[in-house]
Amino acid sequence: MKTLVLAEKPSVGRELARVLGCQPKGKSFFEGSKYIVTWAMGHLVELADPGDYKDDWKKWDLLALPMLPDKMKLKVIRRTSFQFNTVKSLIQRNDVNDFVIATDAGREGELVARWIMRLCGYRSDFKRLWISSQTDKAIKDGFNNLKPGRNYDPLLWAAECRAEADWIVGLNVTRALSCKHDAKLSAGRVQTPTLAMIVDRENEIKVFKPEPYWTINADFGAFKADWHGQNGNTRFKNQADAERIAVKVKDGQGTITEITIKDVSQAAPQAYDLTALQRDANHILGWSAKKTLQVLQGLYEHHKIVTYPRTDSRHITDDIVPTLKDRLKAVEKTKYESVIKKILTTPLNPGKNFVDNSKVSDHHAIIPTEEPVRMDRLSGEEKSLWDLVVKRFLAVLSPPYKYKNITLTVNVNGETFIAKGREVIDQGWRALTSAVKDEDDEDIPFQNLSRYKKGEKVQVKKISVLQGFTKPPARYTEGTLLAAMENAGKFIEDKELKASIKKGGLGTPATRADIIEKLFSNYYIERNNKELVPTSQGIALIDIVPEQLRSPELTAKWELRLNKISLGTEKNTLFTKDIRDNAVELVALVKNAKREYKPANESDKSCPLCAKKLLFNKDKKGKRILVCRSLSCGYEEEENKRDDLSKKPSQKEREITRRLINRYTSNESADTYTLGDLLKKKLEEKKKN
Numbered sequence: 245m246k247t248l249v250l251a252e253k254p255s256v257g258r259e260l261a262r263v264l265g266c267q268p269k270g271k272s273f274f275e276g277s278k279y280i281v282t283w284a285m286g287h288l289v290e291l292a293d294p295g296d297y298k299d300d301w302k303k304w305d306l307l308a309l310p311m312l313p314d315k316m317k318l319k320v321i322r323r324t325s326f327q328f329n330t331v332k333s334l335i336q337r338n339d340v341n342d343f344v345i346a347t348d349a350g351r352e353g354e355l356v357a358r359w360i361m362r363l364c365g366y367r368s369d370f371k372r373l374w375i376s377s378q379t380d381k382a383i384k385d386g387f388n389n390l391k392p393g394r395n396y397d398p399l400l401w402a403a404e405c406r407a408e409a410d411w412i413v414g415l416n417v418t419r420a421l422s423c424k425h426d427a428k429l430s431a432g433r434v435q436t437p438t439l440a441m442i443v444d445r446e447n448e449i450k451v452f453k454p455e456p457y458w459t460i461n462a463d464f465g466a467f468k469a470d471w472h473g474q475n476g477n478t479r480f481k482n483q484a485d486a487e488r489i490a491v492k493v494k495d496g497q498g499t500i501t502e503i504t505i506k507d508v509s510q511a512a513p514q515a516y517d518l519t520a521l522q523r524d525a526n527h528i529l530g531w532s533a534k535k536t537l538q539v540l541q542g543l544y545e546h547h548k549i550v551t552y553p554r555t556d557s558r559h560i561t562d563d564i565v566p567t568l569k570d571r572l573k574a575v576e577k578t579k580y581e582s583v584i585k586k587i588l589t590t591p592l593n594p595g596k597n598f599v600d601n602s603k604v605s606d607h608h609a610i611i612p613t614e615e616p617v618r619m620d621r622l623s624g625e626e627k628s629l630w631d632l633v634v635k636r637f638l639a640v641l642s643p644p645y646k647y648k649n650i651t652l653t654v655n656v657n658g659e660t661f662i663a664k665g666r667e668v669i670d671q672g673w674r675a676l677t678s679a680v681k682d683e684d685d686e687d688i689p690f691q692n693l694s695r696y697k698k699g700e701k702v703q704v705k706k707i708s709v710l711q712g713f714t715k716p717p718a719r720y721t722e723g724t725l726l727a728a729m730e731n732a733g734k735f736i737e738d739k740e741l742k743a744s745i746k747k748g749g750l751g752t753p754a755t756r757a758d759i760i761e762k763l764f765s766n767y768y769i770e771r772n773n774k775e776l777v778p779t780s781q782g783i784a785l786i787d788i789v790p791e792q793l794r795s796p797e798l799t800a801k802w803e804l805r806l807n808k809i810s811l812g813t814e815k816n817t818l819f820t821k822d823i824r825d826n827a828v829e830l831v832a833l834v835k836n837a838k839r840e841y842k843p844a845n846e847s848d849k850s851c852p853l854c855a856k857k858l859l860f861n862k863d864k865k866g867k868r869i870l871v872c873r874s875l876s877c878g879y880e881e882e883e884n885k886r887d888d889l890s891k892k893p894s895q896k897e898r899e900i901t902r903r904l905i906n907r908y909t910s911n912e913s914a915d916t917y918t919l920g921d922l923l924k925k926k927l928e929e930k931k932k933n
């Protein structure tokens with residue numbers, strides 16, 4: 245008898261098959277004496293469409309809302325049905341008597357496997373492969389230590405509730421908004437609050453009025469100091485006040501009245517989870533969240549040199565500590581050789597900042613595996629990302645960055661000036677990453693102040709009055725948006741909620757990149773260099789969605805409940821009841837809303853298909869296009885349309901011509917006419933009448 249192993253996708257399946265000694269059989273599975281290995285291709289099964297439940301739900305109709313199926317139905321995704329059929333026929337083979345789920349070890353991976361098993365009618369016992377690396381050793385260890393499949397039921401429940409909530413809320417609200425406003429609108433449980441954060445920020449910037457202020461800087465030759473008022477303020481609202489004090493201290497002699505020295509020992513930033521790595525890759529390499537995940541997936545699956553990517557933990561468990569040395573050895577033959585040699589001169593003894601069992605749920609932080617790295621096999625992009633991961637890993641294992649902060653208080657003719665300086669004692673981990681300014685870093689200049697003594701006299705060489713302007717909040721980049729999504733609860737009072745949101749936030753680490761991409765493809769946001777700017781459609785949409793749906797706090801509360809379900813502390817049935825009630829409420833709010841959908845980017849042009857107005861937009865590549873505002877029309881054209889008729893029409897133009905023809909003719913043979921022929925024909929018919 246044989247054991248059937250189901251991997252998440254073909255590339256992983258092939259690796260498992262190799263380690264388990266299976267040979268290829270056809271294109272869609274491998275077989276050996278003990279195991280048969282096959283795979284999903286992400287999801288092979290999905291929730292059925294509304295129209296699969298009732299005919300009433302086939303059409304987009306406000307009266308048919310809300311759509312609330314008693315029990316969610318599943319269906320095979322047509323595009324990959326051949327693979328589903330392969331899995332099904334393998335499950336039904338007489339010589340298969342055991343089943344191992346080897347999909348991604350997380351919520352969504354669990355769902356991929358369980359939905360397939362359910363539609364195949366699989367009801368027997370099964371086991372779970374749960375690994376955090378794709379190395380041969382990890383795979384072998386994992387198969388020697390398979391877990392009882394039912395242990396992961398709570399993960400399945402949470403995943404199903406997530407999928408159900410997205411369907412119930414997303415489809416109902418999307419249809420309600422679209423029908424009510426006769427426009428192609430898209431809303432979702434996570435998508436909409438994320439867009440709301442970007443729009444809110446834009447509104448803050450719009451109303452912001454920069455105000456001038458003045459500061460005074462004194463140059464004492466060997467160091468510089470800033471004027472401080474009695475309550476610590478450094479800014480003047482009007483220039484005259486600043487100038488008056490400048491005159492008072494000009495050419496004056498100062499006395500050092502106070503010296504404070506603070507020793508600072510700064511530990512390295514924590515090891516990466518997916519979101520933190522995506523943020524840094526955006527900041528340092530300019531990459532989108534999606535690209536980072538893609539490249540990282542290759543390092544994990546193909547090169548096997550980093551651990552499981554879709555993690556939300558920045559810690560490791562203590563059973564990993566004995567493997568750290570081998571992981572260091574695996575990256576030793578690189579430019580980091582000397583750093584690693586140095587780290588290995590003392591016993592590895594990482595602290596709570598890195599090793600904490602209580603802060604690891606499904607997977608630990610992203611760190612190198614024990615697989616020796618072969619730099620010549622990595623692409624340029626893979627090298628850049630690998631470098632970030634390794635550098636952070638080495639930093640975490642390096643000694644702290646130690647420096648002295650020295651503050652001098654200087655009194656000049658009764659006015660106070662303060663000079664701050666930093667002196668490095670030991671670069672520690674910072675020697676690795678000094679090129680990167682990290683956010684927690686204090687903004688203190690490296691001026692040498694340690695040679696001064698209290699009571700010493702210093703001469704003012706120069707006084708400058710400097711003008712500055714208050715600054716509006718910065719637009720989000722993908723990096724800062726990811727951070728904001730992660731901390732969606734930062735305004736939340738409830739302590740428990742706050743803690744869980746630190747874990748969950750808006751969406752999960754694995755899905756955030758896709759949500760941001762969705763906002764782009766729905767034309768709700770655009771990229772302006774690195775900055776994310778909402779389009780007028782995005783702004784108009786946020787103006788009409790119910791407050792409940794745009795609020796990050798409320799979304800985070802649902803996320804918290806999903807988390808509890810995955811831990812087995814909340815019942816999934818309660819959740820699904822509440823999410824249905826919520827959808828009913830949201831649909832009612834949309835139906836009864838008084839506000840109109842008024843995007844500010846309407847053009848004068850009308851749509852040739854439906855006569856509604858066309859909206860100005862940009863496509864993914866930044867090319868300007870016009871898109872029909874109407875629901876389900878889908879017409880779009882380039883803003884500066886091809887005038888040269890000798891040029892071949894594009895695929896898209898041909899498609900639109902076909903649809904125009906079909907729309908204005910009743911006979912099936914319409915496809916054989918050109919648009920010109922048809923127009924002529926119609927005109928002649930008109931003349932006859």
Ligand SMILES: [Zn+2]
Nearest residue numbers: 851854872877
């Ligand atoms: Zn149209």
